[in-house]
Amino acid sequence: MLKNETCIVCPNGCDLSVEIQDGKVLSVSGNRCKRGVTWVKQEVTDPHRVVTSSVVVRGGVMPLCSVRTSDPVPKDRIPDVMAVIRTIVRDAPVSAGDVLVTDLLGLGVSLIATRNVPRNKQ
C-alpha cells in the first residue's frame, strides 16, 4: 500500500511516498535527507505527537502556564497525557524550561513549562 505524508522535520516539507505492507515499511521516496526517512517510518507505523497544553499556576501574573512534552509521545496515549496535565497545579514563579513531570506515564518523556509566569505582586 502506498501512503503519502508531508514531512514536518524541517520547513522543506518534502512530500514522501511510503510503500507499506503488513505494518512494515518497504521503501521511502521523495526525501531530501535521512531525517525524513526516520520520521516517516515512525509516522506510518507508530505515529508520535508532541502534546502542548496548559497547567494551572497559583499566585502568578496569569492563571495558566503553557506546557509541552519534551518529545513526541505515541498518538494513542494523548488522552492519558491530557489526563495527567489536567491534574497539575503549580505555584508561581514558573520558568520556561522547568520540568513539571519527569517521566510522563513511564514513556521516558518529560513535561516542561514553555513560558515564564512570575509571581503576582499583589
Added chain:
Amino acid sequence: MSEMRDVVVIGGGPAGLACAVALFRLGVKDVLLLEREPQLGGILRQCIHDGFGLGRFHQALSGPEYAQRFIDQMVSLGVPYETDATVTEVTPERLVTFASPSGIRKIQARTVVFAMGCRERTRGALAIPGERPSGVYTAGTAQAYVNLYNRMVGKDVVILGSGDIGLIMARRLTLEGAHVKAVYEILPHPSGLKRNIHQCLDDYGIPLYLSRTVTDIHGASRLTGVTVSKVDERLQPIAGTEEEVSCDTLILSVGLIPETELEQDAGIPLDPHTKGAVVDEHLESRTPGFFSCGNVLHVHDLVDNVSDEAERTAQSVKRFLEGTLEQGMIPVTGGEGVSVVVPQMISGRDPVTFSLRVRKEMGPCTLSVRQQGKAVFSKALPKALPAEMVVATVPPGVFAPVGDVEVMVSC
C-alpha cells in the same frame, strides 16, 4: 517637552523584539520598544502549540519559548522597552505619543519601526447574514481566552476557515473536551499547512469540507446553529445547497489584516494587495525614516521569516541613521502565478529578499525575476503553496539602476 530617540519600535511581538535586539547588537543603542500588553511576546504569547523555530533554532518550539529567546536577549542586553504602553499617535514628522500607567510621553524619533502585527477579520467585516448571538468568536480571540485567560468558549463547535489558526484551535478545543463538528473552507483547497490538517483534523477525525461557507447564523441569545452552503467557482453560495448544522460555538478563521492604523495616521502609503505598507528592499516605507516589518507589513506563516525580516530592517535603520540609506525607486510587481510580493520597490543596488505568495498550489516550479522583460534571476522550487510564503534572496549586482521588475512563478 519631548524626548529624542534614534529608534522607536512599535510592537513587542516577534518582529519588534528581533528588530530591537538586532539594533542593539549592531551598536544602535538609542532604541525604545513600546508594547501595549503587560508582557512582551506579542501574538506568540498565546500560540502555545509547537512548530516555531524549525528554521532558526532547528527545534520545534512553542510560541512562548520562541519569544522567550528574544525576550531573554532584550533583558541581558539591556534594551530599553516599556510594556502597558499604547501608542496613540505617530505624526508624519515622527513624533510618537504613547500612554501608559506612568503617564503620557512624547518621543521625537529619528526613525520609527512599525511592528504592530495583525488583527483578525471579523464576522461583521464579512457581513455573514443572520442573528448576532454570543458564541461567535474569531479564532485568535478564542485562543486568547483558552490559553491566556483560562476560559472555555463552548461545547459544540463549528469552524469556518481552514487557515492555520483555525486548525490549531480545532485541536486545542478538542483536547479540552469540546466537540468540533467540522471545519468549513470557502476555497477548493485548504488554507493552512498540510502538517496542521494532518495533526489537527485527521488525528481527531474532524472532517474538512471544502468549497463551503456559512450563510446564516442562528440564535437570539447564544448561538444555536449555522447554515452552511456550497459555493461555486466564484466563491458565491449556491442556492439550494443549504445545510443546517447545530452548534453553540462558531470559530472564525477567515483572515488577518495588518493593523496599520498608526501608519495610516502618519500618512504612510499602503499596498492594497498586502494591506500593509509599501516598502523597498530595506523595509523602508515611501516616507523616509519609517520602517515596517513582520505581520503588519504582510501576513507571514513562519515566525522564522519574521525574525529574518526584522533583522534586515535593523540593518537598514542603522544605515538610515548613518545617512547611507537611499530609497528604492524601481517598482516591483507580482506577475504570472504570484498573488502578493514584498518589497514593492527596490533600489537595484542591494541584495533583495523577495517574499511572495503563489496563487495556486504548484509542484516543481521556477521563481523568476525579470527586469524590463529580461530574465535576471531564477530559482527552482520543489513546490509552492499559497499557504507557505516563498522567500528568495537575489544577490547584489543583478539589477540595473532602472527598469521595472516583475516576479513570477511558473511550472
Added chain:
Amino acid sequence: MSASFDVLVIGGGVIGSAVARELSRYRLSLAVVEQNLDVCNETSGRNTGVCHGGFAYDTGSWKAKLCVQGNQMMGDLSEELGFDFRRSGKVLVGNTPAERASLEKTREQGIRNGVQGLEMIDSERLHRMIPGVIGQFALYSPQSGIIDPFGYTIALAENAAWNGVLYFFAHPATEAHFHNGIWTVIAGGEEFRSRWVVNASGIGYRAVSDMLGFPPYHVVYSKDDYIILDDRLGKDVPMPIYTVPSNTYMGIHVTPTTDGNLLLGPTAENTGDNRYYGVEKKNIDALVQNAMAIWPHFTKADFIRTYSGILAKWADENGVIQDFRMEVKNHAVNLVGMESPGLTASVPIARHVIALMEEEEKFPENPSFCPERPKPLQFREMSDQEREEAIRKDPRWGKLVCRCRKVSQAEILQAIDNPLGVHTMTGIKYRTHTMMGRCQGGYCQMAIEQMVEQETGEKPQDVRYCREGSWMFTGKVREAGR
C-alpha cells in the same frame, strides 16, 4: 416580593426612561420594569441615531409637534445629561424634477411645522458641504443632528435612577389587573402594585396595551437592517444624506454616527415577528446598491458589522401608518405606535405623558430633583494634559484596553460600576464604545470580560453577552485556576 409604587413604567427604553426621569421631578415612588438586562437593547439601541428636524410628518400631528420640540431642546439636553449630540444638519438629495417638487412640498410642510432654516440648495452648495455625494440638489435642514442613542438612553435612565427611580431588569410584564384604583402588575414573576402604570414598552406595546385593557391596536412591525462602516470614512460625510422620502418610509440613508462610523440603511420591511433581528443577505446587497447611488466611496473592506432594529408602528385597517397615540384610561397611560421620531421626541413625549396624568392628579414637586448627569470622562476626548493629570491620580487611566476607540481601563471600571447595575458585555460596550470599532472586540474583549468578573464576582459561566441566556463560556478551562 410585592412592592408598591405611585407610578410603574413598563419599558426602560428611551421613552420609558424619559418618562421615568420626568416623573422623578415630582415626589413619587417610581419604578421601571424592563424585560432585558439593560435599557437600550430593543428599538432605542437599534436605530439610525438621527435627531430629526420634524419636517417629514403631517402638520398638526403629534409626531410633528413633539419632534420639533425635541429637536430644539436636544443641544441643551445633551449638555445637561452628558451624551453625544451634534447638530450636524441633514441633506435630502434629489436628481429629478419630480424629486425637486417632492422636496419643496416637504420644505413647506416643515415650515408649517415650525422647523427653522430649511432651504433648497443647489449642486454647488451641496458639493461644498459633502464633496463626494451624488445629487443635483437637496433640501438642507440645518437643525437636524446625530445622537448617540445608547449614551442618550443610558443618560436618561441613570439620571432617573439618581433621582430615585428603581430599575428592575429581566422583569418582563406578563399580567396586569386594575382593582379599587390600584394596578397589580406581574413582571419578572414578581408583583408590583401601583396607582399609575405607563406603557412605554415600544416593541411590545400591543401586548401590554391589551394587558391594560385598551382596545386592540393594529400593530405593524417594520424591520430595519443596517450596515456599519469603518470610522475612517466618517470625516467624509459630515451629516446624514437622505434620499427623497415617500410616505411609507424614509429611504436609504448614509448617516455618520457620533463616533465617526457610517451607517448604511435602513432597509424597511414589514415583518410579523417582533423578536427576530437577523440580517438577510438580500438586504445587505440592497443596502450596498442603494447607498452607492448617493455615496459610492466605500467597499466591502470597510464593513464593520451589520445590525437591525424593529419599529412597532400603529396602522389602520388599510395599513396606513398612524400618528403617535397617547391616551389614559383607569390611570394607565398607553403609548401607541412609538416609532420614529420617538428618539428625538422622547422628552416632549414624556412631558405630554405627565400632562395627561396631571389632568387627573397634581403631583407635588421633588425639591431635590437634579437634572444634571455629568458626562463620564473619556480618554479619547481628553487633551494630553488632562490625560496626564488623570493618570497621575489613577494610573489606570493610562492603561488603554481598547485600541480602536482609545478607551482606558479606568473608564471600563467606571462603566462596570454603573448606577443601574448593568453587567453585560454589551452594557459595557454601550457605555464605553469599546468593542464597536473595526476589531469588534477581538483585541479588547478578553481584558474587559476579566474586569467584569473581577468587579462583579460573577463566575465565568454566568457572564452574559447581552440577553438572558447569552452565555460566554462553559466555565474555566482548568477549574483549579483563576
